[in-house]
Amino acid sequence: MSKWMASIGLEVHVQLKTRTKMFCSCPAHREGEPPNTQVCPVCLGLPGALPVMNREAIRKTVLTGLMIGSKIPLRSSFDRKNYFYPDMPKNYQITQQAAPLCMGGSVDIQSAGTLKTIRVNHIHQEEDAAKITHLANSSEIDFNRSGTPLMELVTEPDMSTPDEAIAFLTALREMLVYAGISDADLELGHMRCDVNTSIRPVGTDKLGVKSELKNMNTFRGIHRALTYELKRQMDTLEAGGSLVQETRRWDDAAGVTLSMRSKEYAHDYRYFPEPDLPPVILDEAMIARWRCELPELPAAKRARFIQDYGLPEYDAGVLTAERAIADYFEAAAQKAGHPKAVSNWVMGELLRALGEKGQSIAEARITPDALAALIALVEKKTINMPAAKEVFQILFEQGGEPEAIVKEKGLLQVSDSGAMEDFAEQAMAASPKVVEDFRAGKEAALMFLVGQVMKLSRGKANPQMAADVLRRKLST
Amino acid sequence: MTMNFSERADRMDVRYVARLARIRLTDAEADELQGQLDDILAFVGELKRLDVQEAPPTDDSSGNRNIWHEDVPRPGLPHEAAMALAPTARHGQFVVPKIME
Numbered sequence: 030m031s032k033w034m035a036s037i038g039l040e041v042h043v044q045l046k047t048r049t050k051m052f053c054s055c056p057a058h059r060e061g062e063p064p065n066t067q068v069c070p071v072c073l074g075l076p077g078a079l080p081v082m083n084r085e086a087i088r089k090t091v092l093t094g095l096m097i098g099s100k101i102p103l104r105s106s107f108d109r110k111n112y113f114y115p116d117m118p119k120n121y122q123i124t125q126q127a128a129p130l131c132m133g134g135s136v137d138i139q140s141a142g143t144l145k146t147i148r149v150n151h152i153h154q155e156e157d158a159a160k161i162t163h164l165a166n167s168s169e170i171d172f173n174r175s176g177t178p179l180m181e182l183v184t185e186p187d188m189s190t191p192d193e194a195i196a197f198l199t200a201l202r203e204m205l206v207y208a209g210i211s212d213a214d215l216e217l218g219h220m221r222c223d224v225n226t227s228i229r230p231v232g233t234d235k236l237g238v239k240s241e242l243k244n245m246n247t248f249r250g251i252h253r254a255l256t257y258e259l260k261r262q263m264d265t266l267e268a269g270g271s272l273v274q275e276t277r278r279w280d281d282a283a284g285v286t287l288s289m290r291s292k293e294y295a296h297d298y299r300y301f302p303e304p305d306l307p308p309v310i311l312d313e314a315m316i317a318r319w320r321c322e323l324p325e326l327p328a329a330k331r332a333r334f335i336q337d338y339g340l341p342e343y344d345a346g347v348l349t350a351e352r353a354i355a356d357y358f359e360a361a362a363q364k365a366g367h368p369k370a371v372s373n374w375v376m377g378e379l380l381r382a383l384g385e386k387g388q389s390i391a392e393a394r395i396t397p398d399a400l401a402a403l404i405a406l407v408e409k410k411t412i413n414m415p416a417a418k419e420v421f422q423i424l425f426e427q428g429g430e431p432e433a434i435v436k437e438k439g440l441l442q443v444s445d446s447g448a449m450e451d452f453a454e455q456a457m458a459a460s461p462k463v464v465e466d467f468r469a470g471k472e473a474a475l476m477f478l479v480g481q482v483m484k485l486s487r488g489k490a491n492p493q494m495a496a497d498v499l500r501r502k503l504s505t
Numbered sequence: 506m507t508m509n510f511s512e513r514a515d516r517m518d519v520r521y522v523a524r525l526a527r528i529r530l531t532d533a534e535a536d537e538l539q540g541q542l543d544d545i546l547a548f549v550g551e552l553k554r555l556d557v558q559e560a561p562p563t564d565d566s567s568g569n570r571n572i573w574h575e576d577v578p579r580p581g582l583p584h585e586a587a588m589a590l591a592p593t594a595r596h597g598q599f600v601v602p603k604i605m606e
Contacts, residue, residue: 047576054579064597065588069581073590085576106564113527115601127564161604169598172587297525302564310570 033228033266035259036236037194038186040223041201042179043211044157045089050176051156052080052123052306057177058157060217064171072176074118079305086178087130087309088319089210090154093180094131095320096204097149103311105130107154107303115170116158124181126300129153130309136204137328138196147197148185155179186225186236191255194224195248203327207352221246226255228262237262238272242279242286254279258286330355338368347376353390354380357397364401367408374400378418382425394428395421403431411435415488439489446498449482452490453498456481467503475499517542 047057053071056062070078094101106128109121131152138145159175161168182201188194202220205211213220222245227237240258245251258277265272277286325333327349334345334355349355354375362371379400383390403424407417412435420434456478457464467474475496482495519539523530530538581587584597593600 049574049576049578053581054574054577055581056578063584065599066584066597067581068587073582073587075590082571082573083576084571084573087573104562106562111525113525115599115604162598163604166603167593167595167600168602168604169596169600171598299525304565307565307567307569307572308562 032231033263034231035189035226035228036186036239037188037190037255038225039182039184039188039194039197040225041182041184041198042157042221042223043093043182043205043213044219045086045178045180046209046211047083047085047089047178049083049085051083051086051154051178052176053078055176058174062173064169064173067173068175073172074120074175080123080303082306082309083178086154086180089178090130090152090180091311091316092208092319092323093182093205093210094134094152095316095323096208096326097134097136099131099134099149099152101131101311101316102128103313104128104308105311106308107306108300109303111299114158115168116161116175118159118172118175122155122158123303123306124155125153127302128308136197136200138193138200140190140193140196145187145193147187147193150183150185152180152182155181186227186239191252191259194255195252198222198248198251203350207327208324215246215248218246222251224251224255224258226258226262228259228266238274240272240274240286241276243276243289245279250279250281253281253284254286257284261286324352327352334358338362338372340368340372344369344372344376347380348372351390357390357393360397361401361404364398365404367404370404370408371400374404374421378421379425382422393425395424396428399424399429399431406431406435410491413489413491446494448486449490449494449498450502452482452485453478453495453502455485456499457502464503475503478503517546 044058049055050057050072053069055069055072056067058067071080091101093099105125107123108126110124110126111121113120129151133151134149135146136149138147157174157177157179159170159172161170184197188197198220202213202215205213205220211219224242224245225239226242227239229235229237240262242251242254242258245254257279262272276289278289279286330349331342331345334340334348335342338345340348348358357379358371358375361375362368365371379390379393379395383393400421403417403420406412406420407414412420416435419438420431423429423434423438424431460478460481463474463477467478478499479492479495482490482499483492486495519535519542520530523535588594588597588599591599
């Protein structure tokens with residue numbers, strides 16, 4: 030790309046996490062409901078049915094705007110976007126064009142080690158369409174999804190590589206999940222993306238001719254499609270060809286983008302104000318109240334974990350990647366008082382065990398309190414590390430109290446000096462050669478003897494104490 | 506992205522609009538309607554001579570504000586009632602002629 034620079038802009042559609050649809054009280058779309066069972070005259074587009082705004086959807090869209098620093102106009106309104114397609118039986122989608130809920134804003138991303146600010150043009154509120162299944166000779170329509178609240182976030186063309194586009198989507202997704210705005214599950218289509226791309230010669234200002242890739246819904250697909258599309262545009266121009274502004278479709282199996290010339294008139298949407306909905310009038314007090322409901326965002330939480338708990342940057346990054354994990358860590362750390370030890374357990378044993386079982390932290394049986402108590406037992410040297418890991422596994426699988434499990438399993442660490450002296454003598458007597466080696470200056474021999482003591486104690490000896498006792502005995 | 510509604514209203518091709526609306530017109534009908542549509546747009550165009558900078562928005566004249574529902578689900582139509590509206594139904598879904606992407 031040395032002679033060329035790319036400009037990438039995204040239009041991200043996000044399914045809001047609400048219980049009801051955007052303009053009626055039908056349950057909002059969830060996978061797995063039998064088709065056409067969550068419908069009413071409004072979302073079926075029956076003549077005479079009137080839409081009523083979902084307050085919670087409006088609130089969640091405004092919250093998103095507040096998170097990214099948008100300006101929230103006090104007056105916002107809805108428009109009709111007209112098109113003919115059976116997924117939208119009214120023949121128009123209710124959306125916002127002239128006066129969206131959120132204007133401007135930005136999201137910071139980190140890509141290739143540098144920080145970059147991606148500007149957002151606006152966020153508007155709209156409704157989802159029905160789901161169409163294309164068959165050989167007909168199409169089937171399920172209206173359960175029809176009218177589900179969507180917000181569309183439109184960025185400026187500020188990204189210049191596929192990596193940056195993915196970094197943006199990752200950062201956005203993280204924020205939305207954190208704030209409970211959306212489950213943002215890509216596989217379930219909660220986040221879908223139109224990707225606009227153009228290239229222009231380095232050193233020029235005027236944006237090149239753009240292509241639009243519609244309805245992308247995996248990060249990997251977006252990355253591959255963008256990589257392909259940038260190269261296609263560059264090859265075309267370098268071969269002396271010219272580009273046309275067009276909508277293209279990503280064929281994932283073939284790994285190419287294809288022109289969609291079929292809808293000659295598709296882009297004339299004839300927007301006009303939606304006469305069936307009164308405007309949304311917000312006031313400063315309401316916006317201020319909503320602002321107070323914003324959760325701490327991942328970047329701020331990372332900084333606080335480093336500052337307040339003295340954690341390394343790496344730990345803070347891992348722990349805050351998911352809000353539930355961050356909350357779990359905090360609950361345990363406040364109880365245990367050893368933040369770094371808690372961090373090690375959460376990042377190590379807990380995430381490993383969850384990964385093995387394919388579970389989320391919400392399903393884990395070990396409570397933050399139990400983990401804190403377990404860590405306290407290690408810190409007090411009541412049990413040693415191998416025993417602690419054994420207890421952890423039991424807590425993870427069955428739950429319970431660490432103290433009770435330690436007693437039940439007889440895992441109390443042997444720190445009793447009489448018993449330790451006995452184990453040390455037995456170990457030395459059993460391996461005279463090793464004893465000689467040590468006395469001859471071979472320091473590593475000590476570890477062998479410590480190992481023997483651990484074995485004799487069935488893993489319950491305090492290893493540090495064993496080493497001390499052995500060293501004293503060996504030097505006399 | 507954002508465009509004024511009035512910007513495009515100077516002239517409207519009836520045949521183009523009919524095509525968007527999937528309405529089939531004879532040439533005679535199209536010519537007659539084109540004349541009427543031109544008159545209507547010219548009449549509405551008079552508004553452009555006014556300075557509306559200070560006029561409040563009139564996209565809503567009901568005086569209503571923030572009419573919204575709380576986020577509590579309520580049952581809609583029973584499945585059978587919804588499907589009774591379908592010209593053709595299969596697998597609990599509405600069936601339409603095949604749509605090409």
